[in-house]
Amino acid sequence: xxxxxxxxxxxxxxxxxxxxxxxxxxxxxxxxxxxxxxxxxxxxxxxxxxxxxxxxxxxxxxxxxxxxxxxxxxxxxxxxxxxxxxxxxxxxxxxxxxxxxxxxxxxxxxxxxxxxxxxxxxxxxxxxxxxxxxxxxxxxxxxxxxxxxxxxxxxxxxxxxxxxxxxxx
Amino acid sequence: xxxxxxxxxxxxxxxxxxxxxxxxxxxxxxxxxxxxxxxxxxxxxxxxxxxxxxxxxxxxxxxxxxxxxxxxxxxxxxxxxxxxxxxxxxxxxxxxxxxxxxxxxxxxxxxxxxxxxxxxxxxxxxxxxxxxxxxxxxxxxxxxxxxxxxxxxxxxxxxxxxxxxxxxxxxxxxx
Numbered sequence: 101x102x103x104x105x106x107x108x109x110x111x112x113x114x115x116x117x118x119x120x121x122x123x124x125x126x127x128x129x130x131x132x133x134x135x136x137x138x139x140x141x142x143x144x145x146x147x148x149x150x151x152x153x154x155x156x157x158x159x160x161x162x163x164x165x166x167x168x169x170x171x172x173x174x175x176x177x178x179x180x181x182x183x184x185x186x187x188x189x190x191x192x193x194x195x196x197x198x199x200x201x202x203x204x205x206x207x208x209x210x211x212x213x214x215x216x217x218x219x220x221x222x223x224x225x226x227x228x229x230x231x232x233x234x235x236x237x238x239x240x241x242x243x244x245x246x247x248x249x250x251x252x253x254x255x256x257x258x259x260x261x262x263x264x265x266x267x268x269x
Numbered sequence: 270x271x272x273x274x275x276x277x278x279x280x281x282x283x284x285x286x287x288x289x290x291x292x293x294x295x296x297x298x299x300x301x302x303x304x305x306x307x308x309x310x311x312x313x314x315x316x317x318x319x320x321x322x323x324x325x326x327x328x329x330x331x332x333x334x335x336x337x338x339x340x341x342x343x344x345x346x347x348x349x350x351x352x353x354x355x356x357x358x359x360x361x362x363x364x365x366x367x368x369x370x371x372x373x374x375x376x377x378x379x380x381x382x383x384x385x386x387x388x389x390x391x392x393x394x395x396x397x398x399x400x401x402x403x404x405x406x407x408x409x410x411x412x413x414x415x416x417x418x419x420x421x422x423x424x425x426x427x428x429x430x431x432x433x434x435x436x437x438x439x440x441x442x443x444x
Contacts, residue, residue: 105341107335107338107341110335110338111331111335114330114331114334114335115329115331118326118329118330118331119323119325119326120323122324122326122330123323123324123326126324127321135324136326136328136330139326139330140330140333140334140337143330143334144334144337144338147334147338207320208320208321208322211317211318211320211321212321215321226318229283230315230318230319231318235285236283236285251276251279254279255275255276255279258279258311258314259275261314261317261318262310262311262313262314265313265314265317266310
């Protein structure tokens with residue numbers, strides 16, 4: 101029996117990790133509403149699969165890994181034919197408002213925009229490697245994919261970012 | 270001199286090369302401007318990604334999540350109580366229905382009908398236990414039901430249903 105069976109313990113877990121989970125979702129999905137929805141879905145899924153949580157371990161990494169998979173599934177649903185396409189490109193907003201125009205000048209927004217230009221599975225490996233500091237093997241386990249594919253995706257993602265971020269340097 | 274592969278550069282930056290390979294790459298980078306440029310490009314990606322700040326979550330997600338959690342299963346004790354309550358209530362409802370239907374249908378006195386039903390029930394279903402009771406010297410099974418008693422039974426049934434449903438509703442609300 102997991103300690104998460106206790107709803108108070110689970111509520112405390114949500115309070116402690118919701119910002120981190122939200123940030124993972126935001127980096128992959130790129131907008132506030134989707135990221136909040138994905139974060140909520142992450143916690144619901146975590147509760148449903150609470151038997152996979154090992155007591156005594158930090159819940160943060162466990163939740164973040166669930167978040168990545170939740171986000172990938174949402175993207176695959178939203179863009180079923182493009183999700184695995186290397187040429188995947190999120191269409192830019194044709195009529196950005198004043199706020200978006202201001203943010204476009206911001207470095208933070210540019211980095212986020214470059215992440216969103218990556219295909220979803222590339223975003224996932226970047227997230228897991230650069231922001232969650234997982235090894236190649238751990239990333240392969242989280243995404244349930246061959247190690248060679250994970251390495252290949254990670255290196256290609258970095259190559260794409262290097263090309264697209266040249267003007268940021 | 271062959272240049273470093275993309276894989277080697279990535280592994281070097283990820284610090285997953287063994288020590289001898291790591292030193293070999295360092296030596297190569299020191300002497301190869303082309304690979305040094307590629308290395309700088311890749312290293313800048315690492316640096317740029319590290320500049321991305323954490324976003325502030327403006328809305329507390331906990332209430333929404335907790336409201337959508339499935340109801341926890343009732344403890345075994347409560348499930349037993351509810352099962353007994355349901356069985357008891359069904360039996361009492363059946364008895365009352367007999368009385369009510371008999372009274373409405375044939376204008377026969379409810380008390381007589383109820384006595385007859387209980388006598389029959391006792392004879393058919395509790396024949397052997399009744400014999401055993403007699404062997405033990407206990408009095409025979411007899412339960413006269415009057416109209417006020419029927420009302421009392423109805424109240425008991427209502428209370429039992431109320432208690433059971435209140436527990437179930439509370440359980441659902443907690444979810």
